Amino acid sequence: MPPTSSEPGFRDRIAASFARQAMMSTLGARLLLVEDGIVEIELPFRPELAQQHGFLHAGAIASVLDSACGYAAYTRMPVDTTVLSIEFKLNLLAPAVGERLIARARVIRAGRTITVTQADGFMRTAEVERHVATLIGTMMCVRDSGLAG
Amino acid sequence: MPPTSSEPGFRDRIAASFARQAMMSTLGARLLLVEDGIVEIELPFRPELAQQHGFLHAGAIASVLDSACGYAAYTRMPVDTTVLSIEFKLNLLAPAVGERLIARARVIRAGRTITVTQADGFMRTAEVERHVATLIGTMMCVRDSGLAG
Amino acid sequence: MPPTSSEPGFRDRIAASFARQAMMSTLGARLLLVEDGIVEIELPFRPELAQQHGFLHAGAIASVLDSACGYAAYTRMPVDTTVLSIEFKLNLLAPAVGERLIARARVIRAGRTITVTQADGFMRTAEVERHVATLIGTMMCVRDSGLAG
Amino acid sequence: MPPTSSEPGFRDRIAASFARQAMMSTLGARLLLVEDGIVEIELPFRPELAQQHGFLHAGAIASVLDSACGYAAYTRMPVDTTVLSIEFKLNLLAPAVGERLIARARVIRAGRTITVTQADGFMRTAEVERHVATLIGTMMCVRDSGLAG
Numbered sequence: 037m038p039p040t041s042s043e044p045g046f047r048d049r050i051a052a053s054f055a056r057q058a059m060m061s062t063l064g065a066r067l068l069l070v071e072d073g074i075v076e077i078e079l080p081f082r083p084e085l086a087q088q089h090g091f092l093h094a095g096a097i098a099s100v101l102d103s104a105c106g107y108a109a110y111t112r113m114p115v116d117t118t119v120l121s122i123e124f125k126l127n128l129l130a131p132a133v134g135e136r137l138i139a140r141a142r143v144i145r146a147g148r149t150i151t152v153t154q155a156d157g158f159m160r161t162a163e164v165e166r167h168v169a170t171l172i173g174t175m176m177c178v179r180d181s182g183l184a185g
Numbered sequence: 186m187p188p189t190s191s192e193p194g195f196r197d198r199i200a201a202s203f204a205r206q207a208m209m210s211t212l213g214a215r216l217l218l219v220e221d222g223i224v225e226i227e228l229p230f231r232p233e234l235a236q237q238h239g240f241l242h243a244g245a246i247a248s249v250l251d252s253a254c255g256y257a258a259y260t261r262m263p264v265d266t267t268v269l270s271i272e273f274k275l276n277l278l279a280p281a282v283g284e285r286l287i288a289r290a291r292v293i294r295a296g297r298t299i300t301v302t303q304a305d306g307f308m309r310t311a312e313v314e315r316h317v318a319t320l321i322g323t324m325m326c327v328r329d330s331g332l333a334g
Numbered sequence: 335m336p337p338t339s340s341e342p343g344f345r346d347r348i349a350a351s352f353a354r355q356a357m358m359s360t361l362g363a364r365l366l367l368v369e370d371g372i373v374e375i376e377l378p379f380r381p382e383l384a385q386q387h388g389f390l391h392a393g394a395i396a397s398v399l400d401s402a403c404g405y406a407a408y409t410r411m412p413v414d415t416t417v418l419s420i421e422f423k424l425n426l427l428a429p430a431v432g433e434r435l436i437a438r439a440r441v442i443r444a445g446r447t448i449t450v451t452q453a454d455g456f457m458r459t460a461e462v463e464r465h466v467a468t469l470i471g472t473m474m475c476v477r478d479s480g481l482a483g
Numbered sequence: 484m485p486p487t488s489s490e491p492g493f494r495d496r497i498a499a500s501f502a503r504q505a506m507m508s509t510l511g512a513r514l515l516l517v518e519d520g521i522v523e524i525e526l527p528f529r530p531e532l533a534q535q536h537g538f539l540h541a542g543a544i545a546s547v548l549d550s551a552c553g554y555a556a557y558t559r560m561p562v563d564t565t566v567l568s569i570e571f572k573l574n575l576l577a578p579a580v581g582e583r584l585i586a587r588a589r590v591i592r593a594g595r596t597i598t599v600t601q602a603d604g605f606m607r608t609a610e611v612e613r614h615v616a617t618l619i620g621t622m623m624c625v626r627d628s629g630l631a632g
Contacts, residue, residue, distance in 0.1 A: 059242035062211075062233045084211045087252075089332045093208035094251050094270045099244020103236075121243045122597060123621055125274040125423045125572060127450050127470060129443040144468060145427040149596060150569060150623065152425050152468070170442060170450075172425060172470055174570055174621065176597065183238045271448060272472055274423060274572045276599050276619060278592040293617060294576040298447065299420060299474065301574050301617075319591060319599075321574060321619055323421055323472065325448065357540035360509075360531045382509045385550075387630045391506035392568045393546020400541050401534075419541045423572040481536045 042072040042111045049115070050075070050107045057103060065100050067107075073143035075107040080136045081159075092132035094169075097157050101126065101171040104141035105153035109175035112146040118183045122150075124173035132168045134159030144172075151175045191221040191260045198264070199224070199256045206252060214249050216256075222292035224256040229285045230308075241281035243318075246306050250275065250320040253290035254302035258324035261295040267332045271299075273322035281317045283308030293321075300324045340370040340409045347413070348373070348405045355401060363398050365405075371441035373405040378434045379457075390430035392467075395455050399424065399469040402439035403451035407473035410444040416481045420448075422471035430466045432457030442470075449473045489519040489558045496562070497522070497554045504550060512547050514554075520590035522554040527583045528606075539579035541616075544604050548573065548618040551588035552600035556622035559593040565630045569597075571620035579615045581606030591619075598622045 047070045054060060054067045060077075063085065069076035079085075079092075079100045087093040102124055110119040141155035157169035196219045203209060203216045209226075212234065218225035228234075228241075228249045236242040251273055259268040290304035306318035345368045352358060352365045358375075361383065367374035377383075377390075377398045385391040400422055408417040439453035455467035494517045501507060501514045507524075510532065516523035526532075526539075526547045534540040549571055557566040588602035604616035 053237045056237040057242065058233050058235045059244060063244075084207050086207045088202045088205040089267070093206065093248060094273070095208060095212075095244060095248020098247040098251070098275070099242060102243050102247070118238070121277055123274065123276040123570065123599075124243070125272065125470065126247070127272040127442075127472065128270055129450055144425075145465065152427055152570075154468075167443065170452075170470070172423065172468070174425065272421065272450075274619065276591075276621065278599055293574075294614065301421075301576055303617075316592065319601075319619065321572065321617065323574065351535045354535040355540065356531050356533045357542060361542075382505050384505045386500045386503040387565070391504065391546060392549050392571070393506060393510075393542060396545040396549070396573070397540060397542020400545070416536070419575055421572065421574040422541070423570065424545070425570040426568055 043115055046111045050110055054107065059099060060103060063096055063099060070107065070111065072111055073108055075104045075111070075141045077104045077139045078136055081134060092137060094126065094128055097132060097137060097169050098126050098171065100137060100139045101141065101155040101157055101169065102173060104139040104155045105171060105173040106175055108141040108143050108153050109146065109151035112143060112151060113177045118178040118181050120176045120178055122174045122176050124171050126169060126171045128169050130166055130168045132159050134166065135161050149177055151177065192264055195260045199259055203256065208248060209252060212245060212248060219256065219260065221260055222257055224253045224290045226253045226288045227285055230283060241286060243275065243277055246281060246286060246318050247275050247320065249286060249288045250290065250304040250306050250318065251322060253288040253304045254320060254322040255324055257290040257292050257302050258295070258300035261292060261300060262326045267327040267330050269325045269327055271323045271325050273320050275318060275320045277318050279315055279317045281308050283310050283315065285309050298326055300326065341413055344409045348408055352405065357397060358401060361394055361397060368405065368409065370409055371406055373402045373439045375402045375437045376434055379432060390435060392424065392426055395430060395435060395467050396424050396469065398435060398437045399439065399453040399455055399467065400471060402437040402453045403469060403471040404473055406439040406441050406451050407444070407449035410441060410449060411475045416476040416479050418474045418476055420472045420474050422469050424467060424469045426467050428464055428466045430457050432459050432464065434458050447475055449475065490562055493558045497557055501554065506546060507550060510543060510546060517554065517558065519558055520555055522551045522588045524551045524586045525583055528581060539584060541573065541575055544579060544584060544616050545573050545618065547584060547586045548588065548602040548604050548616065549620060551586040551602045552618060552620040553622055555588040555590050555600050556593065556598035559590060559598060560624045565625040565628050567623045567625055569621045569623050571618050573616060573618045575616050577613055577615045579606050581608050581613065583607050596624055598624065
């Protein structure tokens with residue numbers, strides 16, 4: 037049976053796992069929101085994360101959208117499991133120019149083993165928000181792996 | 186007419202563009218090889234680039250494989266153009282454990298506007314090399330953009 | 335400048351192109367709806383389109399969702415151009431069991447050359463509709479190709 | 484433990500499953516080759532399978548490459564299991580013009596539950612063979628499903 041809602045304590049479980057994702061703090065990303073099937077992450081732009089034209093690097097966008105998708109899936113997974121990305125596809129819709137990236141991920145379909153997720157990335161300034169990327173990712177629920185979170 | 190070989194000076198052009206990709210030096214990546222239609226990039230593992238289980242984060246892998254694909258495509262593009270990633274798909278084949286990631290990218294098909302590329306990612310230790318990821322990316326040649334490299 | 339709306343006559347243009355897609359009549363697909371940036375196609379299930387377990391074959395789903403995406407993109411392209419699929423990714427969310435597949439495609443972002451689209455596939459019976467697939471596709475506007483529609 | 488080779492009888496098992504894929508006979512596809520981790524399928528071009536410009540429809544290409552990938556994965560799966568496509572991505576490299584499509588699929592990495600595969604599609608005439616498409620697909624091994632093959 038696919039899970040239909042999150043188990044109690046999922047917010048703490050995800051906050052703890054996010055805190056262990058050293059890549060997120062290296063980039064400077066911050067967990068904004070965790071709800072049942074929904075996660076948002078914010079990444080302030082810094083020149084250290086740019087590609088050759090000064091836009092946010094596609095790899096930084098992928099990092100944040102993939103983590104958001106993984107945790108959105110994880111809200112629906114049982115307590116004693118681990119989430120792993122199997123694959124994702126990122127479409128870049130517009131140059132990633134702005135002050136911060138907001139990644140909004142949601143579960144499209146949760147299954148016992150496989151959960152499909154989608155995240156949209158928006159670059160925001162004080163005035164505007166622009167849709168710059170969309171990612172579809174397949175996440176796997178791993179049991180008895182000996183891995184934590 | 187699709188380009189069939191690289192223009193003179195492509196190695197210098199790519200090395201200069203790579204040097205402007207601040208994300209690459211933030212991660213600690215290094216350009217290993219640039220040939221006609223082929224680029225290799227190396228990323229030493231550091232705990233700062235890990236996900237929650239201590240493996241190299243999928244976003245770090247995506248960053249390096251995407252850059253390698255972009256530059257492999259760029260070897261076939263005219264001098265006064267710019268390369269942009271339109272989209273890519275990353276499959277994660279095994280936990281990214283090891284001392285360094287080697288990304289090997291090649292052109293699958295070069296067109297006037299669109300070039301399709303593939304990169305494989307290998308985690309290496311002194312003794313072994315393990316295939317951990319594969320990425321297919323679509324790269325676009327942009328003319329008259331006002332952007333450099 | 336990316337197009338912001340459809341040119342007059344786009345419905346007739348798309349109906350004519352759809353009628354030339356022999357694959358659509360071979361499968362038994364029918365154009366349901368054409369609006370600015372939106373296309374719907376219907377495919378009644380037949381045992382001739384099944385995979386080994388009797389579900390609708392992923393390739394039949396891909397055919398219809400890809401065509402729907404191509405035509406959704408084409409609503410935003412100039413009159414004297416042609417649309418081609420560059421790539422797409424299909425996620426299969428549930429076994430495709432039911433009486434008919436409804437594909438609903440929309441433009442995510444329209445550009446001068448590249449338009450990104452997404453289609454969802456639903457299997458419908460008299461009583462229920464089930465989300466069975468989602469496809470993200472990159473479409474290209476081709477000028478001066480010598481091709482019609 | 485990921486499987487490292489095929490179980491005896493895998494050729495018959497795959498031929499029987501292919502024969503039940505009605506979509507393959509509807510298209511006119513034929514199983515050419517089944518080896519450990521490798522499958523080839525052939526599809527003669529017919530005008531009934533064309534898109535609006537007379538090229539082989541991307542959906543026909545996807546159908547054949549997806550089936551080839553599924554069966555390549557299935558060569559490595561245990562006898563009492565079923566294979567399902569979770570997702571695939573198709574890149575179209577050149578117009579699919581020619582007398583027949585040859586799909587060549589291989590396993591990139593076989594796991595207990597998830598197997599990653601890649602297929603290349605070539606359009607062939609008496610004289611030439613042209614690489615027109617590449618597909619990466621994620622296949623799932625399903626146990627105890629009540630489904631045959």
